[in-house]
Amino acid sequence: MKFPFVKAKTASSLRQKLDDTRQKLEAAQKELGTLKKEVHAARKRLGKNKGVGPMIDEGRAFMSIRFLRGKGLEIGALHRPTPTADGVVTKYYDYLSAEDNKARCPELAAEGNELVHVDYVGDGEKLELIPDDSWIIS
Numbered sequence: 001m002k003f004p005f006v007k008a009k010t011a012s013s014l015r016q017k018l019d020d021t022r023q024k025l026e027a028a029q030k031e032l033g034t035l036k037k038e039v040h041a042a043r044k045r046l047g048k049n050k051g052v053g054p055m056i057d058e059g060r061a062f063m064s065i066r067f068l069r070g071k072g073l074e075i076g077a078l079h080r081p082t083p084t085a086d087g088v089v090t091k092y093y094d095y096l097s098a099e100d101n102k103a104r105c106p107e108l109a110a111e112g113n114e115l116v117h118v119d120y121v122g123d124g125e126k127l128e129l130i131p132d133d134s135w136i137i138s
Contacts, residue, residue: 038065042083064137072135073120075127078105079113082137091119091131 039061061083071089074082078101084090096104098115108115122129130136 035062035066038085039083042085068135068137070134072137073131074116075136075138077116079108079115081116092116093120093122093127093129094118095121095123097121 039058042061042065064082065085068084068088071091073091073093075093077092078094081090081092094101096118098118101115101118102109105115120129120131
């Protein structure tokens with residue numbers, strides 16, 4: 001005995017799942033395009049630093065632009081601050097001031113890199129001066 005309605009129902013269900021998957025893929029591709037534009041804009045804002053570009057991991061840039069909002073703290077950015085979306089306020093923490101980092105790493109200045117302004121100087125292992133910010137990255 002054959003049950004043609006079972007095959008038809010299964011085929012219809014599979015077509016619906018395929019259509020749903022295609023819609024999800026299109027939405028993900030659209031979001032990826034938006035993220036790529038935001039990464040490009042962030043790199044353009046930070047473009048004065050030669051260290052920004054191939055040296056910054058693409059995944060890190062995508063994740064930071066996608067998830068970091070409000071204000072936060074980056075530890076040890078030196079000359080390669082993590083790109084963030086427009087409107088995000090990042091302060092920087094290091095164990096040396098920007099001036100001391102320039103003296104410690106003169107080759108960075110010689111290559112035309114600009115070191116980030118260090119807002120908080122302290123012990124990177126104890127992190128005793130951490131402000132009350134919404135996120136922290138290193």
